[in-house]
Amino acid sequence: xxxxxxxxxxxxxxxxxxxxxxxxxxxxxxxxxxxxxxxxxxxxxxxxxxxxxxxxxxxxxxxxxxxxxxxxxxxxxxxxxxxxxxxxxxxxxxxxxxxxxxxxxxxxxxxxxxxxxxxxxxxxxxxxxxxxxxxxxxxxxxxxxxxxxxxxxxxxxxxxxxxxxxxxxxxxxxxxxxxxxxxxxxxxxxxxxxxxxxxxxxxxxxxxxxxxxxxxxxxxxxxxxxxxxxxxxxxxxxxxxxxxxxxxxxxxxxxxxxxxxxxxxxxxxxxxxxxxxxxxxxxxxxxxxxxxxxxxxxxxxxxxxxxxxxxxxxxxxxxxxxxxxxxxxxxxxxxxxxxxxxxxxxxxxxxxxxxxxxxxxxxxxxxxxxxxxxxxxxxxxxxxxxxxxxxxxxxxxxxxxxxxxxxxxxxxxxxxxxxxxx
Numbered sequence: 001x002x003x004x005x006x007x008x009x010x011x012x013x014x015x016x017x018x019x020x021x022x023x024x025x026x027x028x029x030x031x032x033x034x035x036x037x038x039x040x041x042x043x044x045x046x047x048x049x050x051x052x053x054x055x056x057x058x059x060x061x062x063x064x065x066x067x068x069x070x071x072x073x074x075x076x077x078x079x080x081x082x083x084x085x086x087x088x089x090x091x092x093x094x095x096x097x098x099x100x101x102x103x104x105x106x107x108x109x110x111x112x113x114x115x116x117x118x119x120x121x122x123x124x125x126x127x128x129x130x131x132x133x134x135x136x137x138x139x140x141x142x143x144x145x146x147x148x149x150x151x152x153x154x155x156x157x158x159x160x161x162x163x164x165x166x167x168x169x170x171x172x173x174x175x176x177x178x179x180x181x182x183x184x185x186x187x188x189x190x191x192x193x194x195x196x197x198x199x200x201x202x203x204x205x206x207x208x209x210x211x212x213x214x215x216x217x218x219x220x221x222x223x224x225x226x227x228x229x230x231x232x233x234x235x236x237x238x239x240x241x242x243x244x245x246x247x248x249x250x251x252x253x254x255x256x257x258x259x260x261x262x263x264x265x266x267x268x269x270x271x272x273x274x275x276x277x278x279x280x281x282x283x284x285x286x287x288x289x290x291x292x293x294x295x296x297x298x299x300x301x302x303x304x305x306x307x308x309x310x311x312x313x314x315x316x317x318x319x320x321x322x323x324x325x326x327x328x329x330x331x332x333x334x335x336x337x338x339x340x341x342x343x344x345x346x347x348x349x350x351x352x353x354x355x356x357x358x359x360x361x362x363x364x365x366x367x368x369x370x371x372x373x374x375x376x377x378x379x380x381x382x383x384x385x386x387x388x389x390x391x392x393x394x395x396x397x398x399x400x401x402x403x404x405x406x407x408x409x410x411x412x413x414x415x416x417x418x419x420x421x422x
Contacts, residue, residue, distance in 0.1 A: 075111030078152030216240025280402015
């Protein structure tokens with residue numbers, strides 16, 4: 001399936017996402033028409049986002065919102081602030097969200113948003129103005145029954161509060177369910193900030209369990225020490241795993257006998273850089289991927305494990321905390337070497353699961369306890385893993401192909417049963 005208007009760059013996240021979909025379509029035996037429907041975003045909006053800076057100068061950014069598929073429910077997906085955001089990246093992330101929601105069987109479709117801004121270069125008041133303007137521009141296509149945003153790279157719970165407030169003020173009443181990942185004081189959910197990380201740990205534990213291995217028996221390296229990687233490292237250490245290396249975009253630190261993760265977290269919270277932590281030796285991101293560890297968790301950005309870096313991976317398990325960290329070529333190279341990859345659309349789905357819980361609580365105006373949320377998250381993640389692993393074993397395919405097959409099939413079945421509007 002090709003289309004000159006949407007053909008991605010060969011190395012782009014969208015190329016990886018489309019190649020993964022093509023594999024699933026082939027396994028499922030769908031025809032070209034269904035393939036095109038599944039590959040093509042349902043709706044896209046690109047908007048101009050002007051900003052009057054604190055100095056009085058005017059800057060202009062571009063904002064995107066892509067709703068890849070809404071056959072199983074309203075769109076759901078994060079909002080990313082990054083200077084590198086482009087339409088193909090947002091399309092890929094929206095597509096992965098579609099399969100992710102279907103794999104863990106939450107009643108959402110996939111969506112994603114982004115603004116081409118480096119948030120580190122702007123004040124809090126400037127970011128608030130950008131967020132409110134972006135929200136007002138895309139208001140016709142968002143809402144608690146249309147498309148629900150959540151934090152992603154460069155955004156946080158404060159961003160979600162601004163979006164919720166902007167949307168609510170325009171409609172004249174408070175609507176907490178328009179975003180998830182909000183502060184607790186305005187309708188957020190207990191357990192949401194660490195949900196993705198906890199889901200990663202549940203997925204890792206399940207994959208290890210298939211081989212008769214426990215978390216407290218393995219060494220782990222985590223690439224990315226942000227919203228996903230930092231809490232994941234903490235939870236892994238608390239579970240007895242030996243976290244031997246972590247890194248962020250500037251570099252990392254390693255210690256063969258295990259890092260003091262709580263001390264590292266305090267160091268970073270106090271403004272210190274990961275690679276400057278005195279409890280280990282410096283390591284760069286490329287070296288971290290090739291360390292001799294049992295479990296590797298890429299929890300940073302897309303495409304870090306390509307054909308070249310995959311050949312250097314010594315880990316027995318790769319558990320994808322980030323979206324799309326492994327390219328198609330990297331995936332093939334890992335498979336050739338017998339590395340078990342727990343794919344992103346399963347491994348990092350804890351965030352959307354608890355986002356769903358937050359949305360449900362907001363719609364009901366009834367809030368669950370943290371234990372209730374933790375138990376329901378664990379149940380959903382483990383049930384989803386068992387379904388994926390069972391299919392992978394029965395069909396002799398990878399966990400990624402099994403997860404994609406389940407996700408794509410559930411979306412295709414929704415298409416079929418709903419039919420085509422004339």
